[in-house]
Amino acid sequence: MSSLGEFDLIARYFKRPAKRSPLGVGDDCALLAPAAGMQLAVSCDMLVEGRHFLSTVDPARLGHKALAVNLSDLAACGAKPLAFTLALSLPVVDEAWLEALSRGMFALAEAHDCELVGGDTTRGPLNLCITVFGEVPSGAALLRSGAQPGDELWVSGTLGDARLALEVFRGTLALPAKLFEQARLRMEQPTPRVALGQALRDIATSAIDLSDGLVGDLGHILAASGVGATLDADAAAALIAAGADPANAAVLSPELRRACALAGGDDYELLFSAPPAASAAVFEAGRRSSTPVARIGRIEAAPGLRIVDAHGTAIVQRFTAFDHFRSP
Amino acid sequence: MSSLGEFDLIARYFKRPAKRSPLGVGDDCALLAPAAGMQLAVSCDMLVEGRHFLSTVDPARLGHKALAVNLSDLAACGAKPLAFTLALSLPVVDEAWLEALSRGMFALAEAHDCELVGGDTTRGPLNLCITVFGEVPSGAALLRSGAQPGDELWVSGTLGDARLALEVFRGTLALPAKLFEQARLRMEQPTPRVALGQALRDIATSAIDLSDGLVGDLGHILAASGVGATLDADAAAALIAAGADPANAAVLSPELRRACALAGGDDYELLFSAPPAASAAVFEAGRRSSTPVARIGRIEAAPGLRIVDAHGTAIVQRFTAFDHFRSP
Numbered sequence: 001m002s003s004l005g006e007f008d009l010i011a012r013y014f015k016r017p018a019k020r021s022p023l024g025v026g027d028d029c030a031l032l033a034p035a036a037g038m039q040l041a042v043s044c045d046m047l048v049e050g051r052h053f054l055s056t057v058d059p060a061r062l063g064h065k066a067l068a069v070n071l072s073d074l075a076a077c078g079a080k081p082l083a084f085t086l087a088l089s090l091p092v093v094d095e096a097w098l099e100a101l102s103r104g105m106f107a108l109a110e111a112h113d114c115e116l117v118g119g120d121t122t123r124g125p126l127n128l129c130i131t132v133f134g135e136v137p138s139g140a141a142l143l144r145s146g147a148q149p150g151d152e153l154w155v156s157g158t159l160g161d162a163r164l165a166l167e168v169f170r171g172t173l174a175l176p177a178k179l180f181e182q183a184r185l186r187m188e189q190p191t192p193r194v195a196l197g198q199a200l201r202d203i204a205t206s207a208i209d210l211s212d213g214l215v216g217d218l219g220h221i222l223a224a225s226g227v228g229a230t231l232d233a234d235a236a237a238a239l240i241a242a243g244a245d246p247a248n249a250a251v252l253s254p255e256l257r258r259a260c261a262l263a264g265g266d267d268y269e270l271l272f273s274a275p276p277a278a279s280a281a282v283f284e285a286g287r288r289s290s291t292p293v294a295r296i297g298r299i300e301a302a303p304g305l306r307i308v309d310a311h312g313t314a315i316v317q318r319f320t321a322f323d324h325f326r327s328p
Numbered sequence: 329m330s331s332l333g334e335f336d337l338i339a340r341y342f343k344r345p346a347k348r349s350p351l352g353v354g355d356d357c358a359l360l361a362p363a364a365g366m367q368l369a370v371s372c373d374m375l376v377e378g379r380h381f382l383s384t385v386d387p388a389r390l391g392h393k394a395l396a397v398n399l400s401d402l403a404a405c406g407a408k409p410l411a412f413t414l415a416l417s418l419p420v421v422d423e424a425w426l427e428a429l430s431r432g433m434f435a436l437a438e439a440h441d442c443e444l445v446g447g448d449t450t451r452g453p454l455n456l457c458i459t460v461f462g463e464v465p466s467g468a469a470l471l472r473s474g475a476q477p478g479d480e481l482w483v484s485g486t487l488g489d490a491r492l493a494l495e496v497f498r499g500t501l502a503l504p505a506k507l508f509e510q511a512r513l514r515m516e517q518p519t520p521r522v523a524l525g526q527a528l529r530d531i532a533t534s535a536i537d538l539s540d541g542l543v544g545d546l547g548h549i550l551a552a553s554g555v556g557a558t559l560d561a562d563a564a565a566a567l568i569a570a571g572a573d574p575a576n577a578a579v580l581s582p583e584l585r586r587a588c589a590l591a592g593g594d595d596y597e598l599l600f601s602a603p604p605a606a607s608a609a610v611f612e613a614g615r616r617s618s619t620p621v622a623r624i625g626r627i628e629a630a631p632g633l634r635i636v637d638a639h640g641t642a643i644v645q646r647f648t649a650f651d652h653f654r655s656p
Contacts, residue, residue: 027473028472028535028537029369029404029462031405031464032370033362033368033466034368039361040361041359042357042358042360042446043413043446044446046457048417050452051451074356077356077359085370085372087457120372120374122380124378125453127374127376129374129415134357143355145355208356224355
């Protein structure tokens with residue numbers, strides 16, 4: 001235990017000149033006001049050691065990830081990041097570790113012009129809880145509930161690589177060193193699709209960010225929208241970044257690819273629906289935000305999820321969501 | 329471990345019909361907008377088992393306290409509660425425990441018309457992190473930085489009883505059963521001074537809520553305002569609720585009373601400054617909000633804190649703040 005107390009810790013590692021909040025870190029409350037005509041989008045995610053990250057993780061990557069998973073929720077609503085609060089429970093005060101954590105967190109925060117406005121630090125089992133604030137024009141937020149039969153189903157970026165890395169850590173999978181490092185980076189330092197989310201605001205009919213796995217999170221869109229869908233498992237499995245290198249074909253079986261892409265978890269990509277007539281606009285939104293987008297299915301009126309292969313043949317394998325309350 | 333998963337848990341214990349947020353619990357973000365001319369006041373507090381509460385605490389009282397300590401921060405800014413998010417890390421899913429936790433939390437939330445709009449649940453060491461949102465007219469928030477030389481120093485309610493109860497739990501103090509139960513209630517179920525905070529908006533020159541102890545928290549006002557103060561230790565010690573009963577005189581030595589009132593921690597009362605000319609208005613604010621208020625000192629231009637007894641004689645004993653990073 002260092003001699004550094006709670007207030008020194010806040011001042012040393014987490015205080016930055018206030019820009020957006022009239023107060024910033026240090027008073028009882030931070031003060032925020034969205035611009036006229038804007039709503040505030042609010043989301044909150046807690047990361048627990050051993051559950052959401054390994055004790056051995058690079059603290060700079062952990063700082064990045066703790067904020068990234070929250071920014072990903074703003075992205076899914078089409079909101080522009082404004083500010084965040086951080087509550088931190090630490091078993092010990094390790095100054096080098098804290099310096100790296102705050103460096104990783106603020107690098108991402110500054111890239112998105114998102115200001116730390118308040119927080120809390122305490123001693124206890126390692127736990128990071130961030131609440132993030134963004135703004136979105138009133139009535140324009142992307143919701144889970146707007147998917148319409150006939151809409152195409154899209155996903156951003158890559159799928160399944162985080163789960164590949166997790167399985168290597170668990171000892172159930174061996175990957176070549178270079179491939180593992182790439183997958184590990186996707187697991188430890190995900191990219192929140194903030195610019196894409198805002199670009200999709202007037203295009204997508206529904207959106208969600210992928211944290212628990214494609215099939216599970218798609219289920220939330222289907223339930224909220226009162227629709228069903230057909231999902232092309234092979235189109236999704238083709239989005240594993242590790243799969244792009246033919247040298248990895250032997251390591252990544254088709255079954256493993258499907259499982260990781262459909263139920264891997266920790267992807268932090270956007271899953272969204274849009275009418276077929278909007279497909280050019282979706283591609284343009286991807287281009288403007290430098291984010292690859294791909295079609296992986298279709299929304300249908302018939303309830304339920306139908307998973308098919310590239311030939312349209314139904315796949316009977318069960319792909320379940322990653323649930324932080326059930327042991328894997 | 330129950331078979332109840334993360335999503336069932338949210339739906340069963342924490343979902344309420346949305347009023348204020350257009351979305352409420354369940355989408356990626358909640359959406360909020362303060363009324364025209366209002367700023368949003370935001371605060372965040374994390375409660376860790378063994379640090380902020382004992383494992384044996386009644387979960388209904390814990391639910392109350394987790395929200396109360398956050399509402400207390402809004403009170404210190406003079407903000408009206410609007411909404412909150414809850415992130416919950418649980419070692420096991422105990423349905424009776426969760427039912428009681430949510431019952432205690434929502435009873436207080438409904439008393440203050442404060443709506444749960446989002447959250448996160450995960451498995452891990454027991455940890456509750458709440459971020460609370462209130463609204464305050466732009467520019468009218470009470471800050472720590474406005475205290476002026478000549479101002480009187482006031483405190484609401486009672487002081488030190490939570491610390492008395494903590495010392496009984498620690499085995500360093502024995503109290504008669506009835507007295508212990510009263511003190512324990514102050515520790516486990518504090519009353520956030522929300523109405524008083526709003527009533528003080530145009531009266532107080534500075535305010536803070538007492539979480540770490542009177543002397544430590546007063547230090548934040550003095551530092552932020554660039555002033556000093558003289559504090560009447562005996563006026564503060566007279567505010568111990570347990571001390572009101574003459575039968576307790578033998579148990580509560582003058583030294584113990586001073587220590588608990590000045591550095592007890594966990595009081596969740598408001599400490600504030602106001603010009604002498606406003607003293608009638610302060611008493612009226614207390615009366616309107618049914619909250620006792622008492623004068624315990626004076627703000628002065630000379631830096632530093634001078635602690636005196638009822639005769640104005642300096643007390644040399646050190647009263648330090650309760651710091652969640654230092655072992656008591």
